[in-house]
Amino acid sequence: MTAAPLLAFGFSNPLMLWGLLAAAAPILIQLLLRRRDRVVAWAAQIYLRKAVEKQARRMRLESLLLMLLRTLMIALAALALAGPQFGTAVTTPSVPAPTHTILLVDTSLSMTTREAGQSRLGRARQIAREIVQGGAPGDTTEVLRITEALSPFVVRGPSLDVSDTVERIDQLSATDEAGAIAAALETLLQRTAQVPDSSSTRVVVLSDFQKTNWLPGSDEIRKRIQEALRELARRADLHLVAVAETDTANVAITRLETEEGTAGLGTAIPLTVTLQNFGTAQAEDRTLVLTLDGEICEQQQVTIPADGSTDVTFHCTPRQAGELVLTASIDEDALTADDTRQLVVNVRDQLNVLLVNGRAAPTPIARATGFVELVLGAAAGPAGSTAGPPIVTETIEHGQLVSTDLSRFDVVVLCDVPLVTLNEIELLDRHLRRGGGVIVGMGPQVDLRGYESTLFDAEQGLLPARVPRTVDATQSGEGWFRFDPGDYQHPVLQPFRGNEDSGLLTTRIDRYTELQPTGDIDIQVPLRFDTGKPAILERRVGRGRLVVIPTSLDDAWGNWPLWPSYLPMILRLTRYAAAGTAQTPSLTVGDSIHVEADTTAAAPPVATLTSPAGTQTVLSLDEQSETPLLISPPTAWRGLYEVRFADEPDHIDRFAVNPPPIESDTTVATEQELARQLLADTRFEYATMWEPDVDRGETAGEVTDRAATTLLLVVAGLMIVELLLTRSLLLGLAGLLGVIAFTLAGIGNPSGLAGAGLCVVAAGLIAFRSLSRRPGRSTGQMSTRPRSRFAAGGRS
Secondary structure: OOOOOOEEEEEOOHHHHHHHHHHHHHHHHHHHOOOOOOOOOOOOHHHHHHHHHHHHHHHHHHHHHHHHHHHHHHHHHHHHHHOEEEEEOOOOOOOOOOEEEEEEEEOOHHHHOEEOOEEHHHHHHHHHHHHHHOOOOOOEEEEEEEOOOOOOEEEEEEEOOHHHHHHHHHOOOOOOOOOOHHHHHHHHHHHHOOOOOOOEEEEEEEEOOEHHHHOOOOHHHHHHHHHHHHHHHHHOEEEEEEOOOOOOOOEEEEEEEEOOOOEEOOOOEEEEEEEEEOOOOOEEEEEEEEEEOOEEEEEEEEEEOOOOEEEEEEEEOOOOOEEEEEEEEEOOOOOOHHHEEEEEEEEEOOEEEEEEEOOOOOOHHHOOOHHHHHHHHOOOOOOOOEOEOOEEEEEEEHHHHHHOOHHHOOEEEEEOOOOOOHHHHHHHHHHHHOOOEEEEEEOOOOOHHHHHHHHHOOOOOOOOEEOOOEEEHHHHOOOOEOEEOOOOOOHHHHHHOOOHHHOOOOOOEOEEEOOEEOOOOOEEEEEEEOOOOEEEEEEEEOOEEEEEEEEEOOHHHEOHHHOOOHHHHHHHHHHHHHHHHOEOOOEEEOEOOEEEOOOOOOOOOOEEEEOOOOOEEEOEEOOOOOOOEEEOOOOOOOEEEEEEEOOEEEEEEEEEEEOOHHHHOOOEOOHHHHHHHOOOOOOOEEEOOOOOOOOOOOOHHHHHHHHHHHHHHHHHHHHHHHHHHHHOHHHHHHHHHHHHHHHHHHHOOHHHHHHHHHHHHHHHHHHHHHHHOOOOOOOOOOOOOOOOHHHHOOOO
16 A cells, blocks of 8 residues: 655755846836836826826736736746755655566577678577666666577576676577477466565567468467466556567578488499578578588589479488488578478498297298398399498398397398297387387288287287188189289389389289278378289388288298399398388487387496587487387487487497477568457557656656756747737736746646646737737827836836
């Protein structure tokens, strides 16, 4: 509760009040210079006497008014020099309530866009400093930023320390994240609920208001943003400050991918780069450069159509094995962060394939793995001689699988294995999630009921389909079954596209196991039989690929191994299954990094993640994952991340994290779009620059200067009135009313303005009357109006 103010009045220079004594000077002069004239009678006096008596009252009134005006002018001048001060008593101050300002600064990737030599974030920091430094004594500030990967609090809690707040604002940097607007506004709402009732709350949002973030396509997210903004406007004074000057044209690299398959030493890697133009003008002659571990592989001149995209194909041949970094870059523009994109590829000097034999035989070719071993052995030549790295095989019996270290192999091929135990399934599952490949080939030895109970396991196992029966072409009377490749769109079928002589369409299959995919499992069917049933079925498990072939991989169920399509198909399937280890997952800023954890060791796994900035984080075990995985917090910056395990310090897993394409569209939402789609019927302020408060009250010095200036202006007005009175009483009265009107208008309240208006009207009427009734002066005519004795300094 605020106490009623008491009037306080004083002077900044009280010694100047002695000047009030000078106000008596006109009165003293009037009295001292007054003379008593000697009356002399003469003949014509009788006529002049009548004229003088007629004007005597007006003359006395004019003389009195002039004396009072001169006295008032001197007194007012003395008061002005003394510096009058008006206000409230010190004992009961009337102090405005402090303001708690919450700043929300957008630090998403689009805020790094440069306009007129300054980034959008730089302009936001500048405005934030002005807001903090322009606060009144007692005001508090809190600063938050728009982020999901980092803490949103820059300055937490009401802070009175202006210098510390400004320093933290200057240190604020952008992340490479997409703007999580809804989450940031909801955090802001929580902070406004904790502001004390004694403070007024002001929320200032500093952003470029990028349209893809503030007006998202998701109705759910847009509704969250809308509800949060409306609640903020209800709780506080909401200010939206747009720091983007214009919609800036931008060209971005939005995709960098390799063709499905493994990258081999000395073998050309096919790559596809997608360039997106977010501007309204065509981007011509942009230089696109592809490098492999810093060495230029190829470069091309590219033109991207307005508001369109272009795909560019490259071929890069690695000269060394290991995890290598492919980088695509284009000429820099206003937003440089999306002008580069990276991909980590695992270049292999060879592929290690484990063949698991399910049927014993006296000769190698008679075993279930015989033909596969023969085909893969043909790909064991020198590096670069085949479409991928050389393949090295190792064959074991199915009973040895449970004791084999699968981490040494890229692909495991099960050939007519009768039964897969639970322990073996656990090994295969871990191998798949680590990025390895598994190929399952059926045959006469397979126990379908056992496969259903272990591999399928009511949709909980590895097998993505039921295996109810074996279909025999001889029993159905159809003679044999053939393959139906459809439109050849799957990568496995690319060697056969447009090649009718490959033998794929004429391959004869006598028997196959019917696969019945379940609808709840995400699978692909690259190849079918002419009956419509799957001939190849694929499922992603973690980073790895599980491929199921429902017919035998030898000649037990047909003559496919003798057909021309067999060799390229087996080679293609093997390299395709191994592609999970060919490159690390394509990650976007905001994603978490997952790595396989070995929980069989005595000590729990410990891994450290190093960010592009050099900061290190210990990965934690993902308790929600079905398989043991170590997970990092959400990433905040683009670049290369490295993972090192404590028990393998020399082994490094690298991950390329790229900017989110949604941030590349720098189009901003206008004030009208924000008002119509988010803040309809809601009070808020929108601006492109910050204007400080002007109604927080005046200082004592400002009040003193204003009062002294007003008094001096009144003195100047009275001097004009004095001149008018020496000419005419009515004109003098009109001038006096004008001065009174000026004084009343300076008060500023409605009553003062109304009084000033009335005085102006009255002054105008009096002046008009005086000028219209003024007597004419012609030659030979003498005016009978005597001059004021005081004005002329004459005698009475």
